[in-house]
Amino acid sequence: xxxxxxxxxxxxxxxxxxxxxxxxxxxxxxxxxxxxxxxxxxxxxxxxxxxxxxxxxxxxxxxxxxxxxxxxxxxxxxxxxxxxxxxxxxxxxxxxxxxxxxxxxxxxxxxxxxxxxxxxxxxxxxxxxxxxxxxxxxxxxxxxxxxxxxxxxxxxxxxxxxxxxxxxxxxxxxxxxxxxxxxxxxxxxxxxxxxxxxxxxxxxxxxxxxxxxxxxxxxxxxxxxxxxxxxxxxxxxxxxxxxxxxxxxxxxxxxxxxxxxxxxxxxxxxxxxxxxxxxxxxxxxxxxxxxxxxxxxxxxxxxxxxxxxxxxxxxxxxxxxxxxxxxxxxxxxxxxxxxxxxxxxxxxxxxxxxxxxxxxxxxxxxxxxxxxxxxxxxxxxxxxxxxxxxxxxxxxxxxxxxxxx
Numbered sequence: 001x002x003x004x005x006x007x008x009x010x011x012x013x014x015x016x017x018x019x020x021x022x023x024x025x026x027x028x029x030x031x032x033x034x035x036x037x038x039x040x041x042x043x044x045x046x047x048x049x050x051x052x053x054x055x056x057x058x059x060x061x062x063x064x065x066x067x068x069x070x071x072x073x074x075x076x077x078x079x080x081x082x083x084x085x086x087x088x089x090x091x092x093x094x095x096x097x098x099x100x101x102x103x104x105x106x107x108x109x110x111x112x113x114x115x116x117x118x119x120x121x122x123x124x125x126x127x128x129x130x131x132x133x134x135x136x137x138x139x140x141x142x143x144x145x146x147x148x149x150x151x152x153x154x155x156x157x158x159x160x161x162x163x164x165x166x167x168x169x170x171x172x173x174x175x176x177x178x179x180x181x182x183x184x185x186x187x188x189x190x191x192x193x194x195x196x197x198x199x200x201x202x203x204x205x206x207x208x209x210x211x212x213x214x215x216x217x218x219x220x221x222x223x224x225x226x227x228x229x230x231x232x233x234x235x236x237x238x239x240x241x242x243x244x245x246x247x248x249x250x251x252x253x254x255x256x257x258x259x260x261x262x263x264x265x266x267x268x269x270x271x272x273x274x275x276x277x278x279x280x281x282x283x284x285x286x287x288x289x290x291x292x293x294x295x296x297x298x299x300x301x302x303x304x305x306x307x308x309x310x311x312x313x314x315x316x317x318x319x320x321x322x323x324x325x326x327x328x329x330x331x332x333x334x335x336x337x338x339x340x341x342x343x344x345x346x347x348x349x350x351x352x353x354x355x356x357x358x359x360x361x362x363x364x365x366x367x368x369x370x371x372x373x374x375x376x377x378x379x380x381x382x383x384x385x386x387x388x389x390x391x392x393x394x395x396x397x398x399x400x401x402x403x404x405x
Contacts, residue, residue: 023049024138027070029091030103031056031079035126039074039103045131048138058082062094071142072099075120077111084111085118092119099145101137121145173234175204181280182212185369185398187377189341189390198393199226199269200339201234205241210278213241216337216397217271217290225263232261233269247273248310248322251288255313255320268314272337276329280401283335285325288313291340291354294361298332302361304354334369334400336361341394342377345384352383373398 026043030036036054043050053070055061058081061073075091077083082090091100102115102123112123121141124134175184184204199219206212215237219226236257240250250273258269270289277283285293289312295305307325327335343357357380364375373396384390 023051024072024142025051025068025070026053026072026074026138027061027064027098028052028054028074029056029058029061029079030054030074030076032076035076035103038126039134042129042131042134046135046138047132048135050135050138056080058087058090058094061091065095065098069095070098072101072138072145074101074103074138076103077108077115078105085114088115088118088120097145097149099141101141173203173238176206176238177204177212178206178208179210182206182276182399182401183369185373185396185400187373187394187396189377189394198222199230200341200393200395201230202337202395202397203234203238204397204399205238207241212276212399214274214276214337214397214399215271216339216395217269218339218341218393218395219269220267222393226267229258229261229263229267229269233257233271237273246275247284247286247324251286251310251313251320251322255288255317258314259317262314268312270312270339274335274337274399276399276401280331281329283327283329285327286310286322287325288320288322289315293338294334294336294358295327296334296336296361296365298330300365302358302365304358329401331402332400334398336373336396336398338396339392339394341390341392342380342396344392345380345390346387347383348386352380356383369398369400 028036028039030039040052043052053064053068055064057079073091073095075088077087079087088100088102099121100119102112102120104112104115104123104125109125112125115123121144122137124137172186172188175186177184186202186204188200190198199221200217201219202214202216204212204214215234217230217233219230219233233254236254237250240253245253251271254271258267268289272288272290272293273286274293275284285307287307287309289309292304292306295303305327307327308323310322311320313320343352343354345352347356349356357376360376360379364372364379367375377394377396381390
């Protein structure tokens with residue numbers, strides 16, 4: 001707008017304030033040029049710094065708001081393309097940022113009250129508005145809208161926290177151990193700063209005969225869907241263990257669960273299952289597309305062990321075979337299972353990889369189990385810090401034992 005000439009929608013009335021308050025951006029949606037001119041004059045008398053824009057229809061308002069968001073929309077309820085509360089509903093759908101103040105006629109005060117219930121921040125009756133009242137209404141409407149948005153954001157954050165708490169209970173279980181000769185040191189770290197959990201999962205269950213069953217796995221992708229699938233696979237695995245299903249048969253049944261529950265056919269999961277014999281002298285291992293594990297001996301040596309493996313779960317449904325591997329063990333020995341988030345980070349030398357992780361493990365092999373695991377994760381994070389950090393989820397399960405129970 002230039003002076004008193006109303007030219008929708010490109011024109012703007014810049015109102016000079018005292019420099020101490022931020023300027024409000026207000027979009028007037030009004031098809032009557034006379035009423036628009038009246039609003040312009042009221043804005044000039046309001047004492048509020050305002051950038052006023054004018055459009056005649058809701059369609060023009062949508063285009064204008066898409067190009068230049070506003071703090072507040074002043075909305076007439078009688079427009080060529082919208083009437084009454086229908087017009088308000090359409091205006092609210094155009095922006096979730098701007099406050100909406102409704103302009104009603106003298107005989108439409110009930111409509112104004114209904115507009116408040118329908119989502120408007122305030123209403124003004126044409127012919128009863130003075131400049132000071134208009135300025136105050138605009139400021140308060142914007143403040144109320146900001147408060148509403150903050151409350152909604154807080155509620156969404158609380159809901160996400162509750163959902164993550166439920167996922168945490170599913171993904172990060174307490175080991176079910178019947179004896180005290182085995183020590184389990186688990187760790188979980190999400191790969192994104194704004195995420196609590198991802199698709200990695202683990203579990204440890206000792207059955208009545210003294211066999212310690214361990215699972216670690218990784219669902220491809222990130223986010224709540226993958227986390228939920230990881231929860232489902234972990235719970236299914238625990239159920240299979242407690243009902244006596246073992247080894248490759250577990251992986252075949254887990255694959256059926258994954259195929260039935262996954263959101264898309266390209267989603268797969270890797271997993272390692274390890275069973276520690278009751279005398280703690282041997283372990284059996286089955287791998288489904290998963291990498292190897294660290295084998296720490298009592299004398300302080302560390303080896304990267306890769307038992308035989310079959311395909312990842314869900315890659316060739318119903319066709320996978322998972323051979324059994326066997327490890328000879330001694331009291332005081334340790335095994336560490338982990339997901340690839342621990343070694344996938346970039347370093348100055350390129351990807352850390354299994355060899356880099358093994359070198360780090362050998363440097364700290366004499367540390368107690370908990371300190372060893374935490375140091376290994378911290379060193380991997382430090383090496384990747386200048387290259388984006390560890391951006392994948394990681395899970396670790398460290399097992400150590402003394403003598404037969």
